Amino acid sequence: MKLDPFYPLVDSSGWIERLVPLGVKLVQLRIKDMPEAELRREIAVSNAICEDHGCRLIVNDHWQLAIEEGCDFVHLGQEDLADADVRAIRKAGLRLGVSTHDGEELETALSVDPDYVALGPVYPTGSKELKWAPQGLEKIGGWKRQIGGLPLVAIGGLTLERVSGVFENGADVAAVISDVTGNRDPEARTREWLSLTEKWR
Numbered sequence: 001m002k003l004d005p006f007y008p009l010v011d012s013s014g015w016i017e018r019l020v021p022l023g024v025k026l027v028q029l030r031i032k033d034m035p036e037a038e039l040r041r042e043i044a045v046s047n048a049i050c051e052d053h054g055c056r057l058i059v060n061d062h063w064q065l066a067i068e069e070g071c072d073f074v075h076l077g078q079e080d081l082a083d084a085d086v087r088a089i090r091k092a093g094l095r096l097g098v099s100t101h102d103g104e105e106l107e108t109a110l111s112v113d114p115d116y117v118a119l120g121p122v123y124p125t126g127s128k129e130l131k132w133a134p135q136g137l138e139k140i141g142g143w144k145r146q147i148g149g150l151p152l153v154a155i156g157g158l159t160l161e162r163v164s165g166v167f168e169n170g171a172d173v174a175a176v177i178s179d180v181t182g183n184r185d186p187e188a189r190t191r192e193w194l195s196l197t198e199k200w201r
């Protein structure tokens with residue numbers, strides 16, 4: 001499966017409305033701590049915008065709502081995975097991406113036959129508290145050799161200036177939060193990301 005190399009993570013349908021019409025083809029809706037009815041609405045609105053623009057929406061964490069709202073891809077971390085009903089996700093026809101940070105987590109991820117594996121944090125990140133030290137670029141190549149044809153998503157501290165390095169070391173996709181949504185001009189930054197990642201598209 002081929003995924004777009006530019007994978008922004010955003011925390012509202014408002015961001016999806018701003019960024020997807022610019023040409024983003026892969027986006028994650030990553031919402032924490034929201035009442036269920038509101039969350040359901042955010043997922044439904046995001047799904048509709050993405051469908052209109054031929055963009056693949058990946059819903060973080062909330063796999064039951066993603067199924068109920070007719071989405072087709074979810075992302076789960078290791079703790080999410082432990083609580084999730086992977087058979088129900090698969091039975092509903094959803095694809096699944098899984099976070100990994102070390103060899104044991106990679107084994108767990110591979111045991112559910114994921115549609116991509118994410119490795120992080122490649123660089124230090126201020127967007128999530130993590131117990132792992134930055135993995136560095138070298139780890140990317142090792143991960144890619146282990147997962148073969150499965151898409152490898154790099155995440156953590158990625159910026160436009162750093163992104164060539166992750167692709168050159170074997171990543172297929174660069175996932176990013178702050179370099180886009182924390183930028184003083186997120187639309188301009190998104191256009192730059194789309195342009196810079198063109199050669200890996």
Ligand SMILES: Cc1ncc(COP(=O)(O)OP(=O)(O)O)c(N)n1
Nearest residue numbers: 060075076077078099118153155175
């Ligand atoms: C592409 C991608 N990689 C990693 C994560 C992190 O998932 P998780 O460890 O479950 O943490 P939260 O994002 O849920 O806080 C991700 N969301 N996306």
Ligand SMILES: Cc1nc(C(=O)O)sc1CCOP(=O)(O)O
Nearest residue numbers: 120121125127156157176177178
């Ligand atoms: C949500 C998340 N997960 C990570 C992991 O390593 O699993 S790093 C991360 C945050 C990425 O944000 P930024 O692009 O701002 O560094």
Ligand SMILES: [Mg+2]
Nearest residue numbers: 061076077080
């Ligand atoms: Mg999670």
